[in-house]
Amino acid sequence: MANPSAAMLVIGDEILSGRTRDANMHYLAGQLTEIGIDLKEVRVVSDDRVAIVAAVQELSQRYETVFTSGGIGPTHDDITADCIAEAFATTIDVREDARALLQTHYDRQGLELNAARLRMARIPEGAALIDNPVSVAPGFRMKNVHVMAGVPTVFKAMVASVLPSLTGGDPLISATLRINRGEGDIAGPLSELSLAHPNVSFGSYPFQNDGIYGANVVARSSDSSALKSAVEALRCAFPDAEE
Amino acid sequence: MANPSAAMLVIGDEILSGRTRDANMHYLAGQLTEIGIDLKEVRVVSDDRVAIVAAVQELSQRYETVFTSGGIGPTHDDITADCIAEAFATTIDVREDARALLQTHYDRQGLELNAARLRMARIPEGAALIDNPVSVAPGFRMKNVHVMAGVPTVFKAMVASVLPSLTGGDPLISATLRINRGEGDIAGPLSELSLAHPNVSFGSYPFQNDGIYGANVVARSSDSSALKSAVEALRCAFPDAEE
Numbered sequence: 001m002a003n004p005s006a007a008m009l010v011i012g013d014e015i016l017s018g019r020t021r022d023a024n025m026h027y028l029a030g031q032l033t034e035i036g037i038d039l040k041e042v043r044v045v046s047d048d049r050v051a052i053v054a055a056v057q058e059l060s061q062r063y064e065t066v067f068t069s070g071g072i073g074p075t076h077d078d079i080t081a082d083c084i085a086e087a088f089a090t091t092i093d094v095r096e097d098a099r100a101l102l103q104t105h106y107d108r109q110g111l112e113l114n115a116a117r118l119r120m121a122r123i124p125e126g127a128a129l130i131d132n133p134v135s136v137a138p139g140f141r142m143k144n145v146h147v148m149a150g151v152p153t154v155f156k157a158m159v160a161s162v163l164p165s166l167t168g169g170d171p172l173i174s175a176t177l178r179i180n181r182g183e184g185d186i187a188g189p190l191s192e193l194s195l196a197h198p199n200v201s202f203g204s205y206p207f208q209n210d211g212i213y214g215a216n217v218v219a220r221s222s223d224s225s226a227l228k229s230a231v232e233a234l235r236c237a238f239p240d241a242e243e
Numbered sequence: 244m245a246n247p248s249a250a251m252l253v254i255g256d257e258i259l260s261g262r263t264r265d266a267n268m269h270y271l272a273g274q275l276t277e278i279g280i281d282l283k284e285v286r287v288v289s290d291d292r293v294a295i296v297a298a299v300q301e302l303s304q305r306y307e308t309v310f311t312s313g314g315i316g317p318t319h320d321d322i323t324a325d326c327i328a329e330a331f332a333t334t335i336d337v338r339e340d341a342r343a344l345l346q347t348h349y350d351r352q353g354l355e356l357n358a359a360r361l362r363m364a365r366i367p368e369g370a371a372l373i374d375n376p377v378s379v380a381p382g383f384r385m386k387n388v389h390v391m392a393g394v395p396t397v398f399k400a401m402v403a404s405v406l407p408s409l410t411g412g413d414p415l416i417s418a419t420l421r422i423n424r425g426e427g428d429i430a431g432p433l434s435e436l437s438l439a440h441p442n443v444s445f446g447s448y449p450f451q452n453d454g455i456y457g458a459n460v461v462a463r464s465s466d467s468s469a470l471k472s473a474v475e476a477l478r479c480a481f482p483d484a485e486e
Contacts, residue, residue, distance in 0.1 A: 014446055016282045017415065018273030019461065025287070030261030039259045041294070044268070044285035047446075051284070074427045075447040076434040106427075116430030135451075151449060172260065184317045184349075187359030191319035203257055203290075204318040206394060208378075218262065 003038045003169030003222065007063040009055050010044040011070035011080055012150055024069045024155045031159055035168035036222065037065065047077045049086070056087035060145050065166065067159075070150030072139065074116040084142050085124035095123040098138055105136040131161040170222035175231045177241040180214040182206075189237040190217065193230065199223050200230040217241070246281045246412030246465065250306040252298050253287040254313035254323055255393055267312045267398045274402055278411035279465065280308065290320045292329070299330040303388050308409065310402075313393030315382065317359040327385050328367035338366040341381055348379040374404040413465035418474045420484040423457040425449075432480040433460065436473065442466050443473040460484070 008028055014020040025042050032039045040063060045051040052071075059066045071080030085092035098121035099113075106113045120137040123129065130139035130146065134157045139148040141162070148158040179186055183206045194202045200221040207214055219234060221227040235241060251271055257263040268285050275282045283306060288294040295314070302309045314323030328335035341364035342356075349356045363380040366372065373382035373389065377400045382391040384405070391401040422429055426449045437445045443464040450457055462477060464470040478484060 013444065013463075014448060014461070015268075016272055016285070017276050017417075017463065018269060018271075018282075019417075019446075020448070021269040025258075026261060026264040028261075029259055033260050039261075040289060042259070042285075042287035046283060073447070073449065074430040076430065076437050077444075077446055111425060111427070114427060114431065116434070117427035119430070153451075174260075174262070182354060184354070184357060184360035187317040187319065187362070188357065191359070194319050201256065201320075202318075203262075203320055204316070205257060205263070206316065208396075218257070220256075220260065 003036050003172075004065060004167065005040045005063045006032055006037050006065040006067065007041045007043070007059040008039065009052075009059055009066065009068040010042065010150075011047065011052055011068060012044075013046045013077070015044050015070075016046050023152045024150065027152070027156060028067055028069075028159060031163060032168075033172050035163065035166065036171040037166060037168050038172075047071060047079060049079060049083055052080065052083040053087045056084060056145060060087070060143060064144060066145040067162075068145065068147050069155050072120065072137070072147060072149055074119050078119065080147060081122050081124060081140075084127075084145060084147055088124065088126075088142055090125045090142075092122050092124045094118055094121045098123050098129060101136055101138060130158050133157050133161070172220050172222050173224060173227055174218050174220040175227060176216050176218045177231070177234055177238065177243060178214060178216050179238050179241045180212060181238075181240075182213040183215045186215055186217065186238070193233055193237060197226065197230040197233065199226040202230075246279050246415075247308060247410065248283050248306045249275055249280050249308040249310065250284045250286070250302040251282065252295075252302055252309065252311040253285065253393075254290065254295055254311060255287075256289045256320070258287050258313075259289050266395045267393065270395070270399060271310060271312075271402060274406060275411075276415050278406065278409065279414040280409065280411050281415075290314060290322060292322060292326055295323065295326040296330045299327060299388060303330070303386060307387060309388040310405075311388065311390050312398050315363065315380070315390060315392055317362050321362065323390060324365050324367060324383075327370075327388060327390055331367065331369075331385055333368045333385075335365050335367045337361055337364045341366050341372060344379055344381060373401050376400050376404070415463050415465050416467060416470055417461050417463040418470060419459050419461045420474070420477055420481065420486060421457060421459050422481050422484045423455060424481075424483075425456040426458045429458055429460065429481070436476055436480060440469065440473040440476065442469040445473075
């Protein structure tokens with residue numbers, strides 16, 4: 001049986017303008033691979049209502065689980081929660097449990113829960129909150145869409161809150177062999193191996209170090225015995241490979 | 244007049260599995276911003292024919308310029324060129340000028356231009372080659388889609404080959420103020436400033452250092468005098484801001 005499928009939507013002008021280098025995609029990809037959920041697609045869009053709503057609708061229909069990052073803070077360009085409500089044709093308002101979390105947090109810090117901060121308690125009708133142990137303002141899950149913060153420390157904490165609730169499949173396991181030959185010499189035998197081991201996917205990632213061309217060849221499978229026999233075949237085909 | 248729009252398509256299982264952290268998106272985003280082309284969307288898909296073809300068709304219709312990275316090497320999982328041909332309903336075959344480039348390159352290295360390496364000379368009918376000063380195997384432009392390598396050094400070199408051929412708009416310029424207050428205190432005034440300066444976009448990027456909450460507020464515009472007056476208004480609203 002195929003593993004559950006997932007997509008990610010990264011929201012933020014700062015990524016597309018090159019100001020900020022996204023870190024959340026790489027983190028989520030690794031976490032999902034470990035629990036056997038296949039990240040099939042990632043999209044990055046700007047802080048634009050039409051673009052966000054369309055992407056949420058498309059991805060949530062096409063994949064079993066969707067994760068978003070960005071756009072749930074207190075400022076005017078944080079429009080993700082409203083866009084999620086619009087995408088699912090539901091209402092959005094300040095919710096009492098979310099407001100209570102923020103009130104306690106800001107009372108403790110001696111800060112006012114002003115109108116801007118209260119925006120972070122706006123939750124679409126029907127959503128479930130996602131715990132934020134870093135800075136309290138919650139994320140939420142609306143149907144199959146998990147809405148999380150863009151700040152990497154908060155994103156990671158929210159992913160940790162969400163992962164136990166997800167049902168994964170067979171974790172993808174992999175083995176890497178380093179072959180100090182040009183990718184063009186590796187490609188032919190690798191193609192044959194690929195046909196002979198249909199349950200294993202082979203990837204080749206070339207490198208060049210001090211003028212030496214080579215490639216890391218990665219075999220991936222969720223079937224450990226299939227992976228084992230593929231690696232043995234790889235070693236036969238490339239006796240000079242290093243683990 | 245609005246700046247030209249662009250999208251990027253990153254192709255590769257290694258990104259979605261978390262094995263490799265993509266670097267090309269951040270690089271391209273910065274380069275396009277400098278020449279006044281608005282990167283509106285990025286998608287990441289796996290080495291899957293159906294997914295690549297659909298994304299190329301959608302993005303090339305929706306945006307003025309598209310850039311792809313990945314999947315043009317010699318191995319069996321390098322299927323981007325074939326997918327581009329399919330997306331534009333054209334044929335693909337080894338092309339003589341591309342083959343000649345590779346032949347000279349491998350002759351010089353004393354390596355055989357074998358069947359796998361010859362795959363890198365397969366170019367869709369009607370495409371124009373993109374120069375690769377790093378490792379010779381060319382990229383290509385098919386209609387408005389620029390097809391480039393995934394290896395970051397090669398990607399950068401190909402971007403440098405392509406940029407002079409692109410017509411940009413007004414470069415986006417920006418100014419950043421560091422404000423040592425919680426984002427919830429910044430959000431209200433920032434929202435008013437945003438309404439008062441319609442040609443400037445304001446972004447707020449929170450940080451937390453040693454327990455101090457603050458945010459970098461970035462004002463962006465392609466109109467330098469609008470940016471100047473927005474920054475003056477920002478300084479008035481936040482007299483404690485640091486440049």
